[in-house]
Amino acid sequence: MEEILTLEAREVEVVESEVVDDSSDFLRDRAQEIRNTVKRIPYAIASVGAMLLEVKERVEHGEFLAWMKRELDWDERMAQRFMQVARRLNPTTLSGLQIQPSALYLLTAPSTPDEVLESAIEVAQDREVTLKLAKALLKPKKSEQKDDWNPDNWETPGWLAKEISLLLEPEEEKILEPTAGTGQIAAWLPEGSVCYEIDKARYEEGLLDKVNLWRNADILTCTDFCTYDVAIGNLPFSKALPILAHCLALIKHSGRCLFILPLDFFSSKQRAEAFGLMGAYVHKVYRLVGRVAYLRDGEEESRRQIYDAIFDIRLSAPGMQSAEEFIWKP
Structure with a gap:
């Protein structure tokens, strides 16, 4: 491994010195070499995956x-991804195709239909298949969309995911996202954050985030009590109360919950009474100015006719001591 890294470093130095010479022939040749090398990456991944599968069959x-x-x-996660590709694609099938590794992992996930994978292979013969394109291929046409979609499936827009992550303090290191979806908020969280997602397809897409720890499970089954500094996320409305109550048991005594909820969430008598039994209080409310256009299958929709806020909820304090701040959509 050291020799390879040393060789790569030398090559980088050569590239930099020759770029300075502004040689058009060199630049053109090197660009073609890069394109050719990139085309070999999918083949290499599948080949390594196939070899790993052979070893796995032979050892005890x-x-x-x-x-x-x-x-x-290597860690297990890297190997599982390589073997996942090899289980669904022969290395020779990928020879010369331009498919980004992250797109390849998504397209070879067990939940990806065969026809989608075959379509991606056809597309890759003419142009590069990026992660964005892979997601588009996976997205069903409106006429084919399932009828089981419900308001709990709204996804957090990028600007709001960033805003809530900015509320984290540097000393808050143990982070939990209880309902991570496909990773909109997770993308902004510190490395090593723990992300729960109960839906298999969304979990597999979230796995493309390489820096956080993903678990395909219901957060209500988590038993890491008194472990986390912060629980953060956009809770599904129909399950918000039980998830909030459980997260209050998962955070440390000095911890807190940062959750996106409707501004009037605690105005309901039933929810207010249930919250009163949790031994917690609303420390601060960050009001989101204007109605948030949440995402459905990655596209903004503006159906929700309610206002939202980020609630900073903490344990063991006498009474409600809330303060409000305003966050404007950029």
């Missing part, structure tokens, strides 16, 4: 991870 049960750590110093 439970020995594969130890072998991989000893010989390759």
Whole structure:
């Protein structure tokens, strides 16, 4: 590994010195070389995945991870992705195709239909398949969309995901996102944050986020009590109360919850009474000015005719001591 890294460093130095010479032939040749190299990446991933599968079949049960750590110093997640590609695609199928690794992992996920994967392979023969394009291929046409969509599936727009992440303090290191969706907020969280998502398809898309720890499970089954500094996210409305109550048990005594909720969420008598039994209070309210256009399948929609806020909720304090601030959509 050291030799490879040293060689790459030397190549970078050569590139920089030759770019200074402004040689048009060199620039043109190097660009073509880069394009050709990129085309070999999908083939290499599938080939490595196939070799890993061969090793896994030969070693004793439970020995594969130890072998991989000893010989390759890889983690299980990387290996699983490579083997996932190899299970669905023969390396020769990918020879010469331009598919970004993140797109390849998404397209070879178990939940991806065969026809979508086949369509992506056809597209890759003419142009590069990016992660954005892969998501578009996976998105059903409006006439084919399932009728089981419900308001709990709204996704957080990027600007709001960034705003709520900016409320985190530097000393808050143990972060939990209880309902992570496809990773809109997770993308802005510190490395190592724990993200729960109960839906298999959304979880698999979220896995493309390489810096956080994803769990395909219901947050209500989590037993990491008194562990986290902050629980943060956009809670599904129909399950907001039980998830809030459970997250209050998962955070440390000095921790807090940062949740996006309707501004009048606690105005309901029933919800106010339930919240009163949780031993918590609203420390601060960040009002979102104007109605938020949440996302459905990645596209903005403006159906919600309500106003939202970010609630900073904390444990064990006498009474409600709330303060309000305003956050404007850019």
